[in-house]
Amino acid sequence: MNEKDSWVNLFFSDNPPEFIDDIKSDQQFQHFCPPYEDWKLRGHVDKKRLVDEKNIQVLWLVRNGRKEYIGKVFPDYTESQAVEQLRRLRKPCTPETISAAVNEFDRFYREARAYRHIGQFCPRRETIYFPRFHGVITDMSKSRFSSGYAKKRAIVLELVNPRLRSRRILAEDGSSDPEDLSELNPALSPFEREWYISLLKDRLRRLGALHRIGVTHGDVKDRHFRLPDDIYDTVLYDFSESYAFSPRWPFRVNSGNPRSLEVISKGERNRVRIQVEERANARDFRSHLIKLSSEDTVDGALSQPLDKEQESLELVILKVYNRPDYFSMPTLNSVFPFLEKICPELDPGWHIRRGRLLHHYESAWAVFCGDVTNPASILFNSEVQLETVDLCDGSYYILCLIPRSWNLLWRTSGELISTDTELVDELRQACSLLLLSEHSGRILGRSDFERIRKNGKESC
Numbered sequence: 483m484n485e486k487d488s489w490v491n492l493f494f495s496d497n498p499p500e501f502i503d504d505i506k507s508d509q510q511f512q513h514f515c516p517p518y519e520d521w522k523l524r525g526h527v528d529k530k531r532l533v534d535e536k537n538i539q540v541l542w543l544v545r546n547g548r549k550e551y552i553g554k555v556f557p558d559y560t561e562s563q564a565v566e567q568l569r570r571l572r573k574p575c576t577p578e579t580i581s582a583a584v585n586e587f588d589r590f591y592r593e594a595r596a597y598r599h600i601g602q603f604c605p606r607r608e609t610i611y612f613p614r615f616h617g618v619i620t621d622m623s624k625s626r627f628s629s630g631y632a633k634k635r636a637i638v639l640e641l642v643n644p645r646l647r648s649r650r651i652l653a654e655d656g657s658s659d660p661e662d663l664s665e666l667n668p669a670l671s672p673f674e675r676e677w678y679i680s681l682l683k684d685r686l687r688r689l690g691a692l693h694r695i696g697v698t699h700g701d702v703k704d705r706h707f708r709l710p711d712d713i714y715d716t717v718l719y720d721f722s723e724s725y726a727f728s729p730r731w732p733f734r735v736n737s738g739n740p741r742s743l744e745v746i747s748k749g750e751r752n753r754v755r756i757q758v759e760e761r762a763n764a765r766d767f768r769s770h771l772i773k774l775s776s777e778d779t780v781d782g783a784l785s786q787p788l789d790k791e792q793e794s795l796e797l798v799i800l801k802v803y804n805r806p807d808y809f810s811m812p813t814l815n816s817v818f819p820f821l822e823k824i825c826p827e828l829d830p831g832w833h834i835r836r837g838r839l840l841h842h843y844e845s846a847w848a849v850f851c852g853d854v855t856n857p858a859s860i861l862f863n864s865e866v867q868l869e870t871v872d873l874c875d876g877s878y879y880i881l882c883l884i885p886r887s888w889n890l891l892w893r894t895s896g897e898l899i900s901t902d903t904e905l906v907d908e909l910r911q912a913c914s915l916l917l918l919s920e921h922s923g924r925i926l927g928r929s930d931f932e933r934i935r936k937n938g939k940e941s942c
Contacts, residue, residue: 514617653808696727783831
């Protein structure tokens, strides 16, 4: 058995995936090629991050004063640094090993390889778990920098921020193994516990997608799932310490000896669990909710009986700016920021109570493309294959959360019953009210929806 085969079998525990034959060690990285040249790197994204010439810098990529992307700027990694690393590992310093060490230990290459793996091997629906990759830059001039230390190399990523436009909806997965956080603060309410379990499951799903394509993160931390000062997750990011499988036997994998993906995956998943447990025991979710209203309001919404409220649930319509992984019922953790955003000012505990009652809803998905004054621009998932839709500027998905108690004959999978075209049109009309506003969502009581149905029939 040669070195290549032995490493493949060790890393994948004698069960290598088919895609390893498509991995080429000399494969080039996608380059950043915008349709304009007047861009600059300006301002640090995380102002709390230590700024140093030897550190990675995360800057805004700006054009005409507008933030367009994020530029992750990398310091040089020299052959001298590679030699030092090889000597620490007691490896021979030959031209071949030095070149291999530069390729392996340079954080720029590590991150670029991870994004190349994601783009090449990750199913489209799972790429939403990570920032969109727009390419590498290897020859930047100093004139591109309005701030920070000028370096030649950068990776250009999606502009992710703590707003709904960057949020991802993940679908509830009833087939996955149940996750439990057994040793938690006993003061947690059932809803808080449910939210943290949902957070854990969503994070493990993101991490699992990475592991399935032969990539290990190498630096799994709470802050790499959410942005600074943000309570909610957006994407899993920062792959500068990652390992993306290559047939060549590595010197190190994630700061340790070469070992199996199974062992590394178990360790990374366990770290995610520990981090979520720490947050749950600190009750940071409750603290965040209290900042938005008051302790009495939050604790009341967390604990009050909701038996009567189950029968008076509203239709909830939400704008979603990124495709979900699956077009079905959302997870509590991923949809809750959307509910929080549209919470009525006069009912500051509404989003908490609706989160508690989320299992009393079913979902329907649509896409808006076209004229906001034309309801026909809204197409539901019985009318178009949403999996194949690419959003263009000004378009977005629409998520409808429909109370089960309304008995509208909606399938729980999110698919509309094709024969009920009248119902589809009525829901389309309700969604069109959202298009004409700048709001992120709309809440319609049963009487409001019935009025829409009645008006629709009278106009026919």
